[in-house]
Amino acid sequence: MRKLALSDEILLSIQQPARYIGGEINSVCKDPSSVDVRFAMCFPDVYDIGMSHLGIQILYDMLNKMPDVYCERVYSPWTDLDAIMREKHIPLFAIESQDPVKDFDILGITLQYEMCYTNILQILDLSGIPLHGSDRTWDDPIVIGGGPCAYNPEPIAEFFDLFYIGEGETAYRQLIDIYKDSRKNGESRETFLKRAAGVPGIYVPSLYEPEYHEDGTLKAFRPTCPEAPEKVVKQLVLDMTEAVYPEKPLVPFIKVTQDRVVLEIMRGCIRGCRFCQAGMIYRPVREKNVERLKDLAYKMLKNTGHEEISLSSLSSSDYRSLEELVRFLIEEFHGKGVNVSLPSLRIDAFSLDVMSKVQDVKKSSLTFAPEAGSQRLRDVINKGLTEEEILQGAADAFKGGWNRVKLYFMLGLPTETVEDMEGIALLSEKIAEEYYEIPKDQRNGKVQVVASTSFFVPKPFTPFQWARMSTKEEFLDKARVVNRKMKEMLNHKSLKYNWHEADVTVLEGVLARGDRRVAAVIEEAYRNGALYDAWSESFRNDIWMKAFETCGVDIDFYTTRERSLDELFPWDFIDTGVSKEFLKREWNNAVNGTVTPNCRERCSGCGVRRFGGGVCFEDQD
């Protein structure tokens, strides 16, 4: 029987002990003494969320295929166990071997959303690893961050030794070899970090120094030694078909958020929505070959026993072999107790046809993401979805028996006016009216249109990185405008409107475009009890506000301030392949309401062509 880090008494008095015991199907068990490098891969949120993340499954599989590496998993203990571990001084452990994280060589932390930043400190703290990279010795693991939030690592830079910029499949082998060599030669930690800085995509924050203008904006950001490059270039996989992919993903015992086989069909997005960070940093679009996907679907279903398979991409409708793939999945697996789930599909004749085959039309709802309420604002954000398309899609769906529609919008987008906000209510109303066009005897009861708005947060490496963000009060006023208009609609009884809290959005705004001076606030908030900020039940805005005050950090500087086009941003040292010139052009196009065609219609010269692959070279396939 595998030993456990926690006693029966503890495991039987906390929620979901299965989060902490490991032993899941397809988990990897190696003899730690038989490997050179022990890697702890951490998702800084609760197991149920972390186990649902595809990226970790890919890296876990990739690293464990290396005979000299043993990769194990670490998640944030839930608040109940967190309290017990602090009280009883139990060090945080990895799931597989149950050994303390502090004994590992490398601790990798994935950065999927800003609101997990206090959980990073929890992981370090519970592990007994100094929070600041500068305080660590060879007694501590090398702490490396990666994932989308690594594209602006500055607010958390001092908590990390390294960041990996880009897709994890490419550079870990080289980094691990340098680590092994460095340790074998008895080099200092500093020497290792300098050597690591030479690995493409690796950013070593301690080797750079920011300098600020008097107004607080960045004056310069320079490497302090010759080993550190001026620009860190993002890493990416060029051949998605040949790229490593887990044929035996982990199967948790408890029901987690993503309890299904996830088939990544492509990476990147051709659409170029101007608010979307993923759409920019994952450029260029790269597809996985459909035959490879069919083979993976078989193997992954067989190896997991999952009863559902889902496609993953930023915009599945743009996958060129979608029809072939979906028809294959339905024919092969549907009716054998396997559900086929199809998120992020554009609503058209094809998608309605396949959805009617795989879903119970009466129970499911139709989802549109117009993101903005008016055509004018949709042009500003470059969301290529017109009102005609939405209404036509809804009309077709209603004829097919659907009667529930979900709509997703953002409030606080650049240039937004009252008309744009009210447009959310008007569009919802038009959809409801579309339903009542159907003769009464052919209707399936009442229609329900649920519109939800989130508040817009400008993100680095998007054309909106220059945008002013709204204040909390402005956000809530905007939501009230929509709500009022909703109530005026003829079919208001068929419409429902939801909006989010604004506090957490403001904080996300600071962390997203923050610089190194924000780190003190994160640490202060953590020390005063902030944790699991992504969970509304545990988010404590008062702690954060106090921390900003204590640290003398001005929220508005990071959120509502107007940024000039020539401002040097804290993240500008990263090269995503997408040029700042392109982003500026797109920002101007946004302000002028000019639509930019998608990558397949016409190349807009964003810069990623130089990587030499993907959609940029599709016609030459």
Add this chain to the structure above:
Amino acid sequence: MKIRIKFSKQGNMRFIGHLDIMRYFQKAMRRADVDIRYSEGFSPHQIMSFAAPLGVGLTGSGEYLDIEVLSTESSGRMVERLNAQMAEGMEVLSFKRLPDSAGNAMSLVAACDYTVSLKKDYEEALGMSAREFFAGLCGFIETGDLNIVKKTKKGEKQMDLRPYIYEYRPSEDGNFIFLKLSAGSAANVKPELLLEAFCRSCSREFPVFGFSINREEVYADAGSGDSHEFVTLESFGEDIE
């Protein structure tokens, strides 16, 4: 074709709750390519039912679930195929064909065997060695007041445990006790109830985590009236050649 599967749930699997064990077996059936029958309707589910949920923290060596299959290999092969898909701590012990008329496992359950041991760390807290504790428990079952208050969904009810304790005997070295207790819908007596009653009778706090409890076997009652004739759930099935 109805199939009864006997399995054991040991080690760290004791922390996995009943609902998750059900999901676990559904996935295991698919991994092992068992030709299981699905229900009709828009979202078909596997025809599968369990005899008796085992509480979190307990282990079991004679647990049961029933399924229906459309086709099958021999019992031996099916046990092998399923065991190739088990997590550490789970083992399939038998795979037997049931007569079509067989009742489902859950409705049959009438009694369970348990072995209970006292964890070393708790002897001091109780002020008794395991031997003393189990010798005392046997005396209590013989002559003590076995009226307890049982919490049910509808409130509390008085219950005399004596008629539901079918067998009890300490092990030869006295370090654990064997119990055969009533189970199922008529009267479900968990061993914890008895342990708690004994602790109360000797004015000791019941150590919730102090015992290791293993459910050894699950029985149906083939007797009539007051005369019990306990037969294992496994005995209803026969091997597939």
